[in-house]
Amino acid sequence: MTIGNWLRQHGKACGAAARRIAGQPVNTLLSALVVGIALALPAGGEMLLVNFLRLAQNVSATPQLSIFLTLDANKKDSQEIDARLKRHVLVRDYRYVPREEARSRLKQTEGLAEVIDSLPRNPFPDAFVVTPKGESPEQLENLKLEFANYPKVEHVQLDSLWVKRLDALLRLGQMLVTGLAVLLGVALVAVTFNTIRLQILTQRAEVEVSRLLGASDAFIRRPFFYFGALQGLLGGVVAWVLVLAAAYALARPVSRLASLYSFNFALRPLPLAESLFLIAFAVFLGWLGAWLSVSRHLRDIEPR
Amino acid sequence: MSALRFDQVAKRYPGGIEAVSGVSFEVGKGEMVVLSGHSGAGKSTLLRMIPAIERPTEGRVVVNGQDVGKLKRSGVAILRRNLGVIFQDRKLLFDRTVFDNVMLPLAIAGFAPREAARRVRAALDKVGLLEREKAYPIALSGGEQQRLAIARAVVNRPSLLIADEPTAHLDPAYAHDIAQMFRSFNGVGVTVIVATPDEALFAPYGARRIVLDHGRLVTEEAVP
Structure with a gap:
């Protein structure tokens, strides 16, 4: 045919x-x-x-780690952590959030300005928001533990749970x-x-x-x-x-x-x-x- | 090479009913043969073995050099496309027009529409149904339906035309017309095999007569 x-x-x-x-x-x-x-x-x-x-x-689909310093941490402590993060091979990017910035950001939230102003002192610590290179849960957990052992670190929060x-x-x-x-x-x-x-x-x-x-x-x-x-x-x-x-x-x-x-x-x-x-x-x-x-x-x- | 050869052919149905037994004969190319015998003699069974509707339980049926029993499904389809078959019950499609009934074999063979339409009209003209091409078979008389079945069988221009009791239930005038039609096809070189109890109808056209009785070949007469 x-x-x-x-x-x-x-x-x-x-x-x-x-x-x-x-x-x-x-x-x-x-x-x-x-x-x-x-x-x-x-x-x-x-x-x-x-x-x-x-x-x-x-x-945001990328997990991030927030490193909160103790309230008594000074500029030198922040610089020390900044230097460690800069050298860290598993850190893609990071951003320093000074306690003043955190306070002013929260003040912009509707209804919170007066509450913040009424506080006797700034309750927010200095913080670093870190974007790691890897996204595997094990790697993130290891980083969290490592950052928690840095000097003057109060708390490390892994922001990937919701993701x-x-x-x-x-x-x-x-x-x-x-x-x-x-x-x-x-x-x-x-x-x-x-x-x-x-x-x-x-x-x-x-x-x-x-x-x-x-x-x-x-x-x-x-x-x-x-x-x-x-x-x-x-x-x-x-x-x-x-x-x-x-x-x-x-x-x-x-x-x-x-x-x-x-x-x-x-x-x-x-x-x-x-x-x-x-x-x-x-x-x-x-x-x-x-x-x-x-x-x-x-x-x-x-x-x- | 003969057009058709039956070689010690037997057909037994389940239950031991023997429709055909030890039948052997040959049909030459361009010959006209009448298979006759009483009802139940085995004529239809023999004819149905040619397009492989029935398969022999013993022996061989050879059509144009091909052993029909050895053909696969696709081979059977090709064999049937090259045969012209007029069935006892005509097998017309009542939901299609006269034209479309005759068109079917050409559609199956894959003809181009224009050539197919030309052939359909030529075949209808040959059997005198050209003016009824748009009619449905139900609107035709018994004789016209038979002529429609003939047109469908010859539209592919087959070299072998087989007909199972084509004049059954027709009045004598119609039956005579049909017999003449077969003679005219045979006259242009088509091998014709007709199964009929009314052998006298084909006698004037010089057909060879093969007589069956209870599934056995009893007489084979040459053209007088």
């Missing part, structure tokens, strides 16, 4: 499947809605995860979304499997006659594959539209909620790559359901 013939046969099979889908508008709409709603759940979850990741990255918690939450979310996608994917394959089984039953005579006239297995299977893939495509588009609609509907309330927590955050719809993946995934599931159904049921139809 020439490439032209091969392409023509694919074109015909695709056209026949499209006509069959268009010829049953109610069934098509219902199937697309089932597929679309089922896919919209994991797709919506993915959209939320992508947004949370963006939020987490915006805030770890957020990371764990995001991982859990990712697992849930993946699990949901797998479960609903299996359900969609089953839906397509059954739809194609019914298609095969209604086209039994055509399949039988085609076999008698010398149709290859590929020729007979092709329209069913296209049917499954097109059904998946429609379902994928429905899912994408649903997620997009949800993103626009939730954008304002989410922004309002974020602003209450002093975050400037806007919910964004699924990015282009994820959107394309969603639709491609739906097409694949439709094709897979059709392939399984055709493999199972077409063998049963032999000419009599």
